Amino acid sequence: METPELPAGIRELPVVGGDLALDFANTVDDPLGPERHDHIADYHGLLWWSLRVGILTEQDADRLLLRAAPRRTAPVLRRAHQLRTAINLAAGAVADGSVGVDVLPGWGVLRGVAGEALGECELVQLRPVWGFEAVESPLWPVGLAAYELLTGPRARRIKRCAGCPWLFLDQSKNGSRRWCSMDICGTDEKMRRYVARRAARRTHT
Numbered sequence: 208m209e210t211p212e213l214p215a216g217i218r219e220l221p222v223v224g225g226d227l228a229l230d231f232a233n234t235v236d237d238p239l240g241p242e243r244h245d246h247i248a249d250y251h252g253l254l255w256w257s258l259r260v261g262i263l264t265e266q267d268a269d270r271l272l273l274r275a276a277p278r279r280t281a282p283v284l285r286r287a288h289q290l291r292t293a294i295n296l297a298a299g300a301v302a303d304g305s306v307g308v309d310v311l312p313g314w315g316v317l318r319g320v321a322g323e324a325l326g327e328c329e330l331v332q333l334r335p336v337w338g339f340e341a342v343e344s345p346l347w348p349v350g351l352a353a354y355e356l357l358t359g360p361r362a363r364r365i366k367r368c369a370g371c372p373w374l375f376l377d378q379s380k381n382g383s384r385r386w387c388s389m390d391i392c393g394t395d396e397k398m399r400r401y402v403a404r405r406a407a408r409r410t411h412t
């Protein structure tokens with residue numbers, strides 16, 4: 208499968224969520240910035256992302272690409288975008304501490320995809336495995352990952368970046384991670400600290 212060509216000025220999508228479902232949620236890059244780009248705006252993009260994060264093998268992606276007639280993939284893309292919105296709503300509510308007593312937002316869509324994923328998988332060496340024959344199959348591991356994340360102990364480690372709307376799993380020992388990536392959103396902070404350290408040194412000499 209060929210690497211999709213990105214428009215001028217658009218970077219390759221950083222994959223920094225630390226969890227498959229959160230990485231899927233973060234597939235609109237620079238969501239609030241001038242270089243906003245949806246990396247799964249078409250079916251080819253969805254296959255490319257799935258290959259990059261290890262859902263699909265090269266052979267799976269090539270096989271699915273051969274089946275990618277627009278009339279078959281249009282509903283898959285709609286579903287993919289619904290799933291992405293649902294994960295952003297659900298995991299976002301957890302990250303923002305706004306989980307109330309009501310049903311978690313996005314849950315209906317997540318439940319649908321996770322249910323399908325379970326219905327279609329085999330368990331091999333205690334891991335769910337799919338054949339990836341159906342055009343919608345790349346969404347299944349994402350749906351199941353979202354279900355597992357939100358219903359397990361890792362849910363309390365879901366955080367939102369302090370500099371952008373992206374979500375990530377904070378796997379630091381003391382739960383102190385603040386940025387989706389230090390390079391992307393943490394650099395201003397890094398610069399501020401550097402300037403502060405220099406100023407502190409100057410006052411000491």
Ligand SMILES: [Zn+2]
Nearest residue numbers: 368371387392
């Ligand atoms: Zn960020």
